[in-house]
Amino acid sequence: xxxxxxxxAKHAKKEKVVPGEIVEVDVDYCMANDATIxxxxxxxxxxxxxxxxxxxxxxxxxxxxxxxxxxxxxxESHKKIREFSHAQGVQLHERDGVCHQVMFEKxxxxxxxxxxxxxxxxxxxxxxxxxxxxxxxDIAAVMxxxxxxxxxxxxxxxxxSGKLKPGVxxxxxxxxxxxxxxxxxxxxxxxxxxxxxxxxxSISERFTLCNMVVxxxxxxxxxxxDQTIKECYxxxxxxxxxxxxxxxxxxxxxxxYDVSKLEPQVACPHFVDNVKNLKELLDTPIDQGFxxxxxxxxxxxxxxxxxxxxxxxxHPNVRLLVTPASVxxxxxxxxxxxxxxxxxxxxxxxxxGCSTCWGACQGVMASGQTLISTANRNFKGRAGxxxxxxxxxxxxxxxxxxxxxxxxxxxxxx
Amino acid sequence: xxxxxxGDNVDTDxxxxxxxxxxxxxxxxxxxxxxxxxxxxxxxYKAGELLVGGHNFGCGSSREQxxxxxxxxxxKVIMAQSxxxxxxxxxxxxxxxxxELPEANELEQGHExxxxxxxxxxxxxxxxxxxxxxxxxxxxxxxxxxGGLVDYLKNKN
Numbered sequence: 001x002x003x004x005x006x007x008x009a010k011h012a013k014k015e016k017v018v019p020g021e022i023v024e025v026d027v028d029y030c031m032a033n034d035a036t037i038x039x040x041x042x043x044x045x046x047x048x049x050x051x052x053x054x055x056x057x058x059x060x061x062x063x064x065x066x067x068x069x070x071x072x073x074x075x076e077s078h079k080k081i082r083e084f085s086h087a088q089g090v091q092l093h094e095r096d097g098v099c100h101q102v103m104f105e106k107x108x109x110x111x112x113x114x115x116x117x118x119x120x121x122x123x124x125x126x127x128x129x130x131x132x133x134x135x136x137x138d139i140a141a142v143m144x145x146x147x148x149x150x151x152x153x154x155x156x157x158x159x160x161s162g163k164l165k166p167g168v169x170x171x172x173x174x175x176x177x178x179x180x181x182x183x184x185x186x187x188x189x190x191x192x193x194x195x196x197x198x199x200x201x202s203i204s205e206r207f208t209l210c211n212m213v214v215x216x217x218x219x220x221x222x223x224x225x226d227q228t229i230k231e232c233y234x235x236x237x238x239x240x241x242x243x244x245x246x247x248x249x250x251x252x253x254x255x256x257y258d259v260s261k262l263e264p265q266v267a268c269p270h271f272v273d274n275v276k277n278l279k280e281l282l283d284t285p286i287d288q289g290f291x292x293x294x295x296x297x298x299x300x301x302x303x304x305x306x307x308x309x310x311x312x313x314x315h316p317n318v319r320l321l322v323t324p325a326s327v328x329x330x331x332x333x334x335x336x337x338x339x340x341x342x343x344x345x346x347x348x349x350x351x352x353g354c355s356t357c358w359g360a361c362q363g364v365m366a367s368g369q370t371l372i373s374t375a376n377r378n379f380k381g382r383a384g385x386x387x388x389x390x391x392x393x394x395x396x397x398x399x400x401x402x403x404x405x406x407x408x409x410x411x412x413x414x
Numbered sequence: 415x416x417x418x419x420x421g422d423n424v425d426t427d428x429x430x431x432x433x434x435x436x437x438x439x440x441x442x443x444x445x446x447x448x449x450x451x452x453x454x455x456x457x458x459y460k461a462g463e464l465l466v467g468g469h470n471f472g473c474g475s476s477r478e479q480x481x482x483x484x485x486x487x488x489x490k491v492i493m494a495q496s497x498x499x500x501x502x503x504x505x506x507x508x509x510x511x512x513x514e515l516p517e518a519n520e521l522e523q524g525h526e527x528x529x530x531x532x533x534x535x536x537x538x539x540x541x542x543x544x545x546x547x548x549x550x551x552x553x554x555x556x557x558x559x560x561g562g563l564v565d566y567l568k569n570k571n
Contacts, residue, residue: 047564073436119476135478135504137563184470360432379427386450
């Protein structure tokens, strides 16, 4: 079995599972956020008739999509979330950051099986955990029972070799893959990343890769934990053998890419797989830049952007919004002086959360405007007006572009 | 059934944009169904009409509000060349029938379509073409026939 199959088999209490098989599994954590918690609670109480969550220590709720409340309706929904959380004793995080970043910092461990009411839950594969997004009825069932059903996915092995050139990042790699594999190319499947590139990537960069697997339709992502991960979790009791593929592990197919010649990439409106080399888009005018999200709002992302923006001012016709992915990231960025650099450059700093990526608060776009963003989706209207446009790129590309008010190659600033 | 035709990669932000998710009731939310793609959809759609998409219908966010607003407007069946995973699962859980039809791109806005469940056939009455319907796997059929996951799990236990 491959790693994904091994984790599912363990949680299904079975010796072996095969792709296509439907199994019932025990869940280690179940997470939801303010975009859907009220619907989950309604289904949990009124449709299933559950009275208590199965284990309050394993149910994690976060208010982070629309924070702080920007309307009475939002505030009413946050109130319901607090009341339910306090009554049930579930783990509530109200200001700690984007759900996936907080899960990554405080909960997820290699080998776990986690489901959450958010599509980017596939991110935790970066730590060697099986994780996938589901809707509210599924999550309400897990909240009440601690179990769910899973169809064991086929796995595509993506073998990444070579070294990235300066100014080219994990974000460029995953954008390139979205373009090649396409928006539905991995539907129902797991993607396991392997190859010589991976060991040279930080955990944060691996997170960026796994995070966007859902943009190819993927169910889950996986990276075999290596020494980097083992050092972080050495004090924990983790079955590392489980987290290596068996010698006879099967994959649906193997895709090989050498990243040595990769250039900066940009996903163009309105589809994540509409990916082009940045040089084809040079001088495209922009109105706003966004640096943040579960894809690229971590400390290394902010460092890259700050290096470019140090002693510079953003273009007078452009706004820049910076939203650290979590309070932990925010505090470190403050200590390192990164936030000062952004403020001096003319940026707006938002409290950690989904912010502009979610499109319902903080930096919503007007019709005819163009956003360049480090986030993961550029669907029509995703950041506000359906008549606005979104380009997705690395933090370096976004930082360099807001200085000039148009899409530029970040390598000029390195 | 009259066809409402949409293209490839209809994502859940198109089905229900994020700014409407805080509305207190599904009925209010449903007034904005598919607004970015077809602003008049919620007003003009009549319960029971057939939703047709291309590839990757329902991709993007996991929000179950997307199939829920469709159900609220009376959508019972969605046909597409392919469906995104979480949307597929959400529809099954809500008891909305999904039909994967490789030739869904041949159905056009306003066509009249009949689904013959007994003979597993889809008949386009406008073009007179017939298509084979691939049956849903037994596991999913059991959930849909129970009316969704809630009743399926209640009956099972």
